[in-house]
Amino acid sequence: MCKRFLGRILASIVVVFGALVFVFCILYLLPGDPVLSILDPATATPEMIENMRKELGLDQPFHIQFGNYFAGILQGDFGTSLVNSDPVLPKILLHFPATLALTLASTIFSAVIGIVLGVLSAIHRNSWIDIVARLVGLFGISMPTFWSGILLILIFSVYLGWFPAMGSDGFMSLILPSLALGFVGAGFIVRMVRNSMLEVIHEHFIVTLRSKGLSEKAVMYRHALRNALIPAITIIGIHIGDLLAGTVIIETVFSRQGIGRVIADAIMARDLPVVQGVIFFSAIVYVVVNLLVDLSYSLVDPRVRRAS
Amino acid sequence: MKEVISAKTVWQAPELQANAQRRGREFDVSQLFVYASGLVILFYVLCALAPQWVAPYEPTLMMTDKILSPPSSTHWFGTDYFGRDVFSLTVYGSRDSLFIGVASVLVGGLFGGALGAFSGYIGGIVDTILMRFIDIVMTIPGILLALAIAAALGPHLFNIILAVAISAIPGYARVMRGQIMSIKSRPFITASRSIGTPHRTIILRHVLPHSWSPLLVMATIGLGSSILIGSGLSFLGLGIIKEIPDWGALLSQGRGYLTVAWWICTFPGLAITLFVLSVNLIGDQLRDMLDPKTSRGR
Numbered sequence: 001m002c003k004r005f006l007g008r009i010l011a012s013i014v015v016v017f018g019a020l021v022f023v024f025c026i027l028y029l030l031p032g033d034p035v036l037s038i039l040d041p042a043t044a045t046p047e048m049i050e051n052m053r054k055e056l057g058l059d060q061p062f063h064i065q066f067g068n069y070f071a072g073i074l075q076g077d078f079g080t081s082l083v084n085s086d087p088v089l090p091k092i093l094l095h096f097p098a099t100l101a102l103t104l105a106s107t108i109f110s111a112v113i114g115i116v117l118g119v120l121s122a123i124h125r126n127s128w129i130d131i132v133a134r135l136v137g138l139f140g141i142s143m144p145t146f147w148s149g150i151l152l153i154l155i156f157s158v159y160l161g162w163f164p165a166m167g168s169d170g171f172m173s174l175i176l177p178s179l180a181l182g183f184v185g186a187g188f189i190v191r192m193v194r195n196s197m198l199e200v201i202h203e204h205f206i207v208t209l210r211s212k213g214l215s216e217k218a219v220m221y222r223h224a225l226r227n228a229l230i231p232a233i234t235i236i237g238i239h240i241g242d243l244l245a246g247t248v249i250i251e252t253v254f255s256r257q258g259i260g261r262v263i264a265d266a267i268m269a270r271d272l273p274v275v276q277g278v279i280f281f282s283a284i285v286y287v288v289v290n291l292l293v294d295l296s297y298s299l300v301d302p303r304v305r306r307a308s
Numbered sequence: 309m310k311e312v313i314s315a316k317t318v319w320q321a322p323e324l325q326a327n328a329q330r331r332g333r334e335f336d337v338s339q340l341f342v343y344a345s346g347l348v349i350l351f352y353v354l355c356a357l358a359p360q361w362v363a364p365y366e367p368t369l370m371m372t373d374k375i376l377s378p379p380s381s382t383h384w385f386g387t388d389y390f391g392r393d394v395f396s397l398t399v400y401g402s403r404d405s406l407f408i409g410v411a412s413v414l415v416g417g418l419f420g421g422a423l424g425a426f427s428g429y430i431g432g433i434v435d436t437i438l439m440r441f442i443d444i445v446m447t448i449p450g451i452l453l454a455l456a457i458a459a460a461l462g463p464h465l466f467n468i469i470l471a472v473a474i475s476a477i478p479g480y481a482r483v484m485r486g487q488i489m490s491i492k493s494r495p496f497i498t499a500s501r502s503i504g505t506p507h508r509t510i511i512l513r514h515v516l517p518h519s520w521s522p523l524l525v526m527a528t529i530g531l532g533s534s535i536l537i538g539s540g541l542s543f544l545g546l547g548i549i550k551e552i553p554d555w556g557a558l559l560s561q562g563r564g565y566l567t568v569a570w571w572i573c574t575f576p577g578l579a580i581t582l583f584v585l586s587v588n589l590i591g592d593q594l595r596d597m598l599d600p601k602t603s604r605g606r
Binding site: 015016150275278283 | 440441443444445447448449450451452453455456457459460532533536539540543544545546556559560563566567570573574577578580581584585588589
């Protein structure tokens with residue numbers, strides 16, 4: 001058991017390192033000169049550009065640049081912003097709580113709605129609740145978040161005035177963005193849970209349980225649901241990892257100060273160290289969440305526990 | 309439906325009964341939806357190919373006497389702050405949005421599919437290395453990758469397509485690899501290899517024809533998400549800056565007028581949703597038809 005966890009953790013570290021190399025390579029290889037995005041090309045003299053380049057270490061060959069960056073990362077230094085020379089990591093950590101709150105709130109919303117609707121719709125197939133669940137599933141995965149966010153603002157802020165339309169302080173400002181974001185996740189989870197419940201219901205062990213006279217409730221909630229939850233956990237994990245990215249759009253719509261906004265602004269300003277830092281940071285979050293999801297399988301599924 | 313899953317009918321093969329009932333009842337409703345989605349998609353394709361046939365006005369025509377007028381019989385979706393007809397803008401906007409979606413699915417699906425097929429067929433160390441690489445790319449959320457690429461390459465139609473396609477490659481590669489691996493181990497492939505058929509023939513004649521269907525399903529559903537990501541990028545301001553905005557840019561422009569003109573954002577968003585919804589419905593139907601495993605469960 002312990003050995004397997006250690007192996008998983010080691011593999012995750014390798015993946016994180018790989019992600020670092022990958023992000024660095026992509027941004028290194030892409031055309032466009034970061035120096036020219038800070039200095040005005042019309043007024044900057046060639047010497048100024050050359051000096052700036054030296055100052056940022058951009059005149060060094062690739063492996064030295066990467067080595068310096070990696071050495072910095074190991075010491076918790078993600079570099080400094082090209083725009084205002086702020087260190088990158090504190091900037092990320094400053095804005096992370098707002099994004100984390102949004103991610104957790106929307107995940108809870110989507111998991112609750114998704115699992116409850118998914119299970120009910122599979123059990124009561126073709127009933128009205130099944131139709132509602134399938135609609136939630138389809139609309140959830142089909143609506144662009146920037147549109148559902150705008151609709152929520154229109155209805156609940158502009159017309160009803162119940163919630164603030166923007167900002168990131170306080171619980172009230174969290175509700176609309178997490179609804180908009182959570183609806184997407186709910187769509188995926190409903191579809192997943194419904195499908196896997198329907199598959200489990202047709203397994204032989206369910207027939208066996210019924211034929212030995214177990215009540216329908218016990219069969220469904222104690223046995224079928226447990227087996228159907230595993231794919232749901234996977235998809236919830238993927239969503240937490242991806243939500244950090246989904247927040248880019250939602251934080252723009254609701255003008256929230258999270259790391260999604262940080263990277264959106266950095267991309268507009270071509271502030272490469274910040275872009276690099278945020279992408280790498282979200283890769284770490286993705287890997288950690290996936291590791292937790294993997295470990296949680298063994299809690300839910302005794303087969304996994306025994307296999308290890 | 310309850311009686312079907314109650315203990316009493318265990319002896320009467322509930323699965324068969326369920327199937328019979330399901331076929332009878334679901335045919336009208338969900339088949340109807342699928343046909344409707346097909347019509348919707350055809351209409352969008354018409355909008356993209358020949359917008360002048362559908363749109364009542366020129367998208368660039370500014371009617372200064374009708375600035376920000378609400379939806380009416382002459383302007384179905386209202387007008388925007390320049391007095392342009394929002395319905396015509398939405399119709400013309402479909403061109404770029406659909407093109408980005410279709411082209412990026414083609415590019416991503418071809419490259420991802422080829423990569424997955426190669427990796428799965430070769431196996432061994434090459435496969436391990438390629439798949440670890442895919443794992444690494446997957447840790448970076450698709451839209452962040454697309455954002456970074458689009459930002460670095462600059463706002464051009466082909467860069468947006470490239471950005472969306474690259475972010476989709478890992479998914480296609482994984483699906484294709486899984487499919488190839490399961491087919492590769494079947495007896496008819498072993499038999500074919502044992503009589504000395506060259507690899508190229510095995511791949512082209514035997515393996516690929518058996519493995520395209522999951523890729524097709526994934527590409528259909530991927531078309532929906534590509535359009536969502538593409539319009540998301542242009543919503544964030546990374547799209548093409550043109551006289552005729554695409555759907556994402558249209559929404560982003562209308563966002564500033566939310567309190568005075570709800571229609572500018574609402575209708576283009578509805579247009580995106582309706583299209584993606586139709587594509588997803590067709591994708592679901594395709595999966596049910598092509599994948600025996602899910603068609604039993606659904």
